[in-house]
Amino acid sequence: MKILALAASNNKQSINKKLVTYAGSLIDGAEVEVLDINDYEMPIYSVDREEENGIPDLAHAFYKKIGDADALIISYAEHNGSFTAAYKNLYDWTSRIDMKVYQGKPMLMLAASPGPGGGANVLASAKTSAPYFGGEVVAALSFPSFHNHFDVQVGELTDSELQSQLLEGVRKLTS
Numbered sequence: 750m751k752i753l754a755l756a757a758s759n760n761k762q763s764i765n766k767k768l769v770t771y772a773g774s775l776i777d778g779a780e781v782e783v784l785d786i787n788d789y790e791m792p793i794y795s796v797d798r799e800e801e802n803g804i805p806d807l808a809h810a811f812y813k814k815i816g817d818a819d820a821l822i823i824s825y826a827e828h829n830g831s832f833t834a835a836y837k838n839l840y841d842w843t844s845r846i847d848m849k850v851y852q853g854k855p856m857l858m859l860a861a862s863p864g865p866g867g868g869a870n871v872l873a874s875a876k877t878s879a880p881y882f883g884g885e886v887v888a889a890l891s892f893p894s895f896h897n898h899f900d901v902q903v904g905e906l907t908d909s910e911l912q913s914q915l916l917e918g919v920r921k922l923t924s
Contacts, residue, residue, distance in 0.1 A: 750923060752776060753818035755784040757836035757871075758826035764895045765824035765868075768861045771905055772822050775919050784814060786839055794841040808842035815843075816852050820922050821884070824859035827871040849883030857922040858889040859915075867893030888918035 754773040756766035766783070773781035791805045792798055815821065826833050832840070843850050858875055860868025869891045876889045890911075892898065898908035906912045 750776075750779040750819045751817065752779050752781045752820050752822060752922075753784060753814055754781055754822040755786060756824045756826065757786065757875075758824075758833050759787050759790070759835035760826065761787070763826060764861045764863065764899070765826045765859070767899065767901060767904065768859055768892060768895070769822050769824040771899075772824070772857065772859060772915060772919060774904075775916060776923055779923065782814075782818075786835055789839050790835070791838060791842055794838055794845075799845060804845050805842060808839070808846060811839060812843050812846045812850070815850065815854065818854060820855045820857070821851065822857045822859065822922070823875070824861060825868055825871045825875055827860060827862055827866070827868040830870040831874065832871055844882065847883075848881075851879060851882055851884030853883050853885065855887050855922055856884045857918045858886055859892065859918075860890075861892040861895040861899075863895055865893045867891035867895075869893075887921040890914050890918055 754769045756763045756769050758765045770783050789807045789811050860872035862868045876886050879886050900907050
């Protein structure tokens with residue numbers, strides 16, 4: 750099984766990248782690729798840019814990465830209650846290739862934040878829209894007050910309830 754894991758954040762110290770990397774490490778026997786969306790930075794999407802220059806090669810490369818995977822793990826950072834600009838732009842460009850960006854893949858959706866909200870707003874939005882864009886959400890989990898529940902030195906969850914929920918989400922993704 751090939752899993753594509755990514756944080757929907759361009760922060761180099763992203764807690765969502767730490768979480769998605771950890772989640773991927775819990776999957777035995779799978780090939781897990783942790784993607785950095787910084788490698789897919791493109792101009793801000795506009796119809797004018799698309800008409801003048803076409804869809805960037807990086808959008809095609811990202812779409813292919815999704816297509817080559819058997820399942821997806823995405824951990825969403827929340828900026829002002831919504832997707833990060835970096836992820837939204839990548840997603841906007843990729844959706845011009847095919848509105849079914851997720852290509853029918855099963856998805857484990859996560860969101861983490863340092864505050865008590867846990868990225869719940871962006872997670873709800875992502876979960877609601879995923880089926881329209883070809884995603885099959887098997888589980889969606891929020892991780893509030895991240896630094897209180899994740900040991901960044903060791904790279905793992907310290908909260909047993911959150912750990913159980915994550916293990917169940919991983920099980921659903923891989924079964």
